[in-house]
Amino acid sequence: MTTFTEAFDFRGMTFHPVTTYAMSGLGTTERDYAASCPGATIAEGLAGRGEEVKDADTEVEAWLRHIRLSVR
Known part of the structure; x- marks a missing residue:
């Protein structure tokens, strides 16, 4: 994903990593996105x-409701 995110400008956008x-849950996902998407907000993610x-x-x-995104 880092190759993808580094190719675009995501400043001002909010990411909810999924x-x-x-074994590792979100692991370093949030930190990795923060590094590769300068100026973006990395919000609460979901790991399954x-x-x-x-x-x-x-x-x-439940996660979508919690982060206040619509659920069908």
Whole structure:
């Protein structure tokens, strides 16, 4: 993702990182985005365990409500 984010200017935008993981949760995702997107706001992210993602609807919807993004 760093190659992608470094190719664009995201100043003034807000990111909510979303990632899957095996052991590390968000790990350094927020710090990595902050470094590769100067001027962007890195807000609360969501990490889902890879093997559980297909059943994460409830968790994702709760997170979207929590960060005040619309849920269908």
